[in-house]
Amino acid sequence: MNAPRAAWLFLAPALLVLGIFFLLPVIGALGLSLTDYDLYALADIHNLRFVALHNYLALLQRPLFWSALGHTVYFVAVGVPLSMLTSLGAALLLNSPLARCKPFFRTALFAPVVTTVVAVAVIWRYLFNTKYGIANFVLGQLGIHPIDWLGDPHWAMPTIILFAVWKNFGYNMIIFLAGLQAIPPELYEAARIDGASAWRQLRHITVPMLGPTLLMVGILTVSGYFQLFAEPYVMTEGGPLQSTTSVLYLMYDEGFKWWNLGSASAVAFLLFLIMFAVTAVMLKLARCGEPREQEPA
Amino acid sequence: MNPRTAKLLINGLLLGASAAALFPLLWMLSVSLMHPGEAGALPPPLWPAHATLHNYRELFLRAGMGRYLLNSLAVSTAITALSLAFNLMAGYAFAKLRFAGRERLFRALLGALVIPAQVAMLPLFLLLKTVGLVDSYAGVIMPAMATVFGIFLVRQYARSMPDELLEAARIDGAGEWRIFVQIVLPLMKPIMVTLAIYTFLTAWNDFMWPLIVLTGQDHYTLPIGLASLAREHAQDTELMMAGSVVTVLPVLALFLLLQRYYLDGLMLGSVKG
Numbered sequence A: 001m002n003a004p005r006a007a008w009l010f011l012a013p014a015l016l017v018l019g020i021f022f023l024l025p026v027i028g029a030l031g032l033s034l035t036d037y038d039l040y041a042l043a044d045i046h047n048l049r050f051v052a053l054h055n056y057l058a059l060l061q062r063p064l065f066w067s068a069l070g071h072t073v074y075f076v077a078v079g080v081p082l083s084m085l086t087s088l089g090a091a092l093l094l095n096s097p098l099a100r101c102k103p104f105f106r107t108a109l110f111a112p113v114v115t116t117v118v119a120v121a122v123i124w125r126y127l128f129n130t131k132y133g134i135a136n137f138v139l140g141q142l143g144i145h146p147i148d149w150l151g152d153p154h155w156a157m158p159t160i161i162l163f164a165v166w167k168n169f170g171y172n173m174i175i176f177l178a179g180l181q182a183i184p185p186e187l188y189e190a191a192r193i194d195g196a197s198a199w200r201q202l203r204h205i206t207v208p209m210l211g212p213t214l215l216m217v218g219i220l221t222v223s224g225y226f227q228l229f230a231e232p233y234v235m236t237e238g239g240p241l242q243s244t245t246s247v248l249y250l251m252y253d254e255g256f257k258w259w260n261l262g263s264a265s266a267v268a269f270l271l272f273l274i275m276f277a278v279t280a281v282m283l284k285l286a287r288c289g290e291p292r293e294q295e296p297a
Numbered sequence B: 001m002n003p004r005t006a007k008l009l010i011n012g013l014l015l016g017a018s019a020a021a022l023f024p025l026l027w028m029l030s031v032s033l034m035h036p037g038e039a040g041a042l043p044p045p046l047w048p049a050h051a052t053l054h055n056y057r058e059l060f061l062r063a064g065m066g067r068y069l070l071n072s073l074a075v076s077t078a079i080t081a082l083s084l085a086f087n088l089m090a091g092y093a094f095a096k097l098r099f100a101g102r103e104r105l106f107r108a109l110l111g112a113l114v115i116p117a118q119v120a121m122l123p124l125f126l127l128l129k130t131v132g133l134v135d136s137y138a139g140v141i142m143p144a145m146a147t148v149f150g151i152f153l154v155r156q157y158a159r160s161m162p163d164e165l166l167e168a169a170r171i172d173g174a175g176e177w178r179i180f181v182q183i184v185l186p187l188m189k190p191i192m193v194t195l196a197i198y199t200f201l202t203a204w205n206d207f208m209w210p211l212i213v214l215t216g217q218d219h220y221t222l223p224i225g226l227a228s229l230a231r232e233h234a235q236d237t238e239l240m241m242a243g244s245v246v247t248v249l250p251v252l253a254l255f256l257l258l259q260r261y262y263l264d265g266l267m268l269g270s271v272k273g
Helices: A003-032 A039-043 A054-060 A063-095 A102-114 A117-127 A134-141 A156-181 A185-193 A198-226 A230-235 A247-257 A261-289 B003-032 B054-061 B065-096 B102-112 B118-130 B137-144 B148-158 B163-171 B176-187 B189-205 B208-213 B222-232 B237-272
Strands: none
Touching: A003 A261, A003 B065, A003 B102, A003 B118, A003 B137, A003 B176, A054 A261, A063 A102, A063 A156, A063 A198, A063 A247, A063 A261, A063 B003, A102 A156, A102 B003, A102 B237, A117 A156, A117 A230, A117 B003, A117 B222, A117 B237, A156 A198, A156 A230, A156 B003, A156 B237, A185 A198, A198 A261, A230 A247, A230 B222, A247 A261, A247 B118, A247 B208, A261 B118, B003 B237, B054 B065, B054 B237, B065 B102, B065 B137, B065 B148, B065 B176, B065 B189, B065 B222, B065 B237, B102 B148, B118 B137, B118 B208, B137 B208, B148 B189, B163 B176, B176 B189, B189 B237, B208 B222, B222 B237
C-alpha cells in the first residue's frame, strides 16, 4: 500500500461524514433560501418555485426579524463582556499564589459547564419564579418588591444573560488559566522590584500577555452567544411579547413550526453573514490595536 | 493591602463564587427529594421535611424517563465511539501521512468552522426525510460521526509524535493500518481520553438537532424529553427537579471522575491551538 492511498483511506470516513452531513447541506441551504420551499412543496416537490432573493428581501422588511436580531445582539453585547470578565476574574483568583484548595475551586467553578442547558434552565426557572423563587425572596428580605423575572419583557433577557454567564464562565476560565500560567513569572518579579502595584501589573503585564488568548476567546464566545436558542426555548418560549425570541428561535419556528423552509434557510444564512462580519471586524480591530496597548475585550 | 487581608479576600471571593456556581445544583438535588407542592412555599425550603423518592418513581414509571435515559446513553455512546475512531484516523493522516493537497484541505476544513452548524440543519432534515431517517437514532448519530474540532485536536497532538518511530516500523514492513493500531493509538491515549469525554458530554447535552430530528417520543433523548415534560408540567417543580437530576447527574459524575484528563486536555488544546 503506498502512502497517499493509505492517507486517503484514513481520511475517507471523516471526510464522507463531513461532506454528506455538513458541506452538502450548507450548499443545499443556500439553494433552499432562494426558493419558496414550504408545506406545499414538502407534500409535492412540483410546488417548488425559484424566487431568487425574495426571501431575503421579505425578511429585511419583517419587524419580527429585526426584533429577533435586536434581542440576539443585546444578548451578545451584554452577555459576552460580562461572561469574559467573570471568567477572567475567576481565572485571576485561581492563579493567585495566595489561593488555597485550588483543585476544589477549579472543579466547583467549572461544574456548571458540563451540565445540560435544558436541565439547569429548568432550575433557574424555579429560582427566578415570581412567587416562590429564592431570588425574589432574598430581594423581599431587603425590602425590594418582587420582580417578574421571566414574565416581564424588560427583565426576561437580563435573566437569561445572567443564566448564560453562570452556565458558561467556567469554560473560558480554564482557557484563561492556561494563558495565565504561560506568562513567565520573571515579568512579575521585575515589576515588583520596580514597585509596580497589583493593578499596574494587571494592566501592563497580564492583559497584554493574554492578548491573543483574549482575542481567541472573544471570537469563540461571540459566535457561541449568537447561537442563542435552548435557553429561551426552555425558560420563556421566546416570550414574553417575543422579547427573548432570538434569530435561531425565529429560524426554528419558521422552519419546523410553520414549515417555511426556504425563508428559514434565508434566516440561517443571514445569521451566518452577520457572525462572519462581526468576527472579521473583531480581527481587524485587534490588528489595529496591536501597536498600542490592548484593551480587555 | 497586607498579605493577610489579600489572602482572606481572594479565598473569600473564591468561596463565594463556588457557592454561587454550586448552589443551583445542590438545591435541585434537595428539591427533587421533596413531596409534591412542598417547594411552592414561602420562605423557599432549603431541605425536604421528609425526603422521598416519589418524584423519581413518578418519572420512571409514568413519564417514560427510563426510556429517555437509555436513549441518551445509547446515542451518546455510539457518537463517542464512532467519532473517536473517525477523528483519530483523519487527524493522524493530516499530521503524519504525506499526500498532495494536505495543507490546503486542512485549511479548508478549519475555514468551515466559521459556518454555524444550524445553517445545515434545514436541508439535513430534508435529506434524512428522503432516506427515511427522521425520528431514528441514526438521524441523531450520523451527522455527529466526525467533527472538525476533533480532527484538529488529534492532529495537534499527533504532530509531536517522532517520525523515526513510524519510519522504523515501515522499514520493518509493517502496513499502514498495523502501524496505526499498534504504534500510533497507544501513544495517543491521553488525547483519546480527552476527546472521548468532550464528545460524550457534547452529545449528551446536545439540544437543537435532536429536537428537530426526533419527532416522536420513543426516540427522545433526555434533554428533549425533559424540555417536553417542562412544558407539560411547568408547575410540578419537584418532579421537574428530579428530571433535571436524572439528566445532569450522569455527565456530572463522569466529569468528576475524569476531570483531570478533561481539564488538562482542554488547557493543553487551548495553549497549542
